[in-house]
Amino acid sequence: MSSSSRFLARFFSSSSTSTQTLTLTPPPQFNLSTITDLANLRQWPKLRSHLHSLLSNPQTLPLSVPSFFHSLSSSFLPRSSQSIVADILILSLLSASDTAAAVDAFFRSGHYRYKLSTFSLNPLLSSLIKTHHLNLAQSVFNQMLTSRKIAPNSITFNTMINGLCKSGKLTKAEDMIKDMKAWGVSPNVVTYNTLIDGYCKRGKMYRADGLVKEMVGFGILPNSVTFNVLIDGYCKDGNLKGGLKFFEEMKRQGVEPSVNLGEKRKMDEANGLLNEMLEKGLVPNNVTYDIIKDGMVEKGFVPDIDGHLSNSAS
Structure with missing residues (x-):
């Protein structure tokens, strides 16, 4: 064999090898037989995992919902x-x-x-x-x-109430409580917290207060979320006394606060609350001082709150 023949033989041999190496595997697709087999064996977790892996794989051929249901029904x-x-x-x-x-x-x-x-x-x-x-x-x-x-269950109703509240449809959201009861589903603390939050975000604190009384009347106890939403609502509404009232009630009931009245976005309100309390001769307890002080320090101020506390006690 001539040198040129040997070169061509090597070229086509390497080309053939490269072609085999680059052979693409077909993209994954929905195989109804696999799905029906898993369903027939009632292997629901495996079926869910199978569908999830297919749908999460960007290489999977797009699912045709109409075709899927047609095949499934057959x-x-x-x-x-x-x-x-x-x-x-x-x-x-x-x-x-x-x-x-x-x-x-x-x-x-x-x-x-x-x-x-x-x-x-x-x-x-x-x-x-x-x-x-x-x-x-x-x-x-x-x-x-x-x-x-x-x-429907409570999650169904609470989800819809949340959506209505976010869209400002508070009356419709509140009417959902009647629908819940008609379906034999009892409103819970999440239901009322969602409604209260909706009214607080729109400054309708009078209605938020009414809902708190209503939930307590039905034997549903407020939790930390309830109090935190109310405290936040009152602070934003400029009614710092109202916020402090619920903060004190929160402590009285032994509920741990997760709202910091002195966090950055409430710094002006917290500072104003402290000044107003001191001007009126009110003596906040150590917990109230600590909340305001921690927030102000975080903001970069170093207030002489400890001095105020000592002077007030003297």
Whole structure:
């Protein structure tokens, strides 16, 4: 063999090897047989993990929700198992941050009369509200309760109340309490905290106070979140006495505070509160002083609060 022939042989041999090395594997795709096999064995955690890994992989071929449901409805799985698969699919789509496809799956599942659950629908409502799609969340919620007859729980209602409060629809949010009771769901401390926070953020402290009395009347005790929201609301409203009143009540009930009245964004209010108390001859206790002092020091001031405390005690 001539030298040129040997060169060409080596060239094509190396080219062939390179071609084999660069052979691309097909991208992962949804295999319904794998899904139905796992569902048939009722291996729900494995099915959820399988769908999540597929949807989270950017190389996976895009899922066609209509095709998926058409194939699922034609499978050998009983309707109850198909419903669970649809439930898990919606949750997996949300985990992959594909809220649009999850909404599509919700509405299409109704065409196949799949019975979904709050397992997937509560996260769907939450995702819609976080992405500022309250109207769409209300459509999903209304269909849940009417044509789909999916029993809501406290998380369902609290999620919707949160969305309504964030959108300033406080009356509608408060009306949800009546709907909760009609469904046999009891409002809880989260329900009232959400409503109270909504009113506080809009400076409607009189209504926030009314809700506190209402929740206590129903035997629901305020927690640290309740007090912190009220203290924050009163400070922002310029009613520092009101904030201090709830702070003292918080301590009286043995609830640990997590709101710092002297944090940076409340420094002016905290300093004003201290001056006002001292001018009126009021003697705040050590805890109140410590809260204000710590915040002011963090801000860069070094107040003579200890001196004030000593003078007041003398």
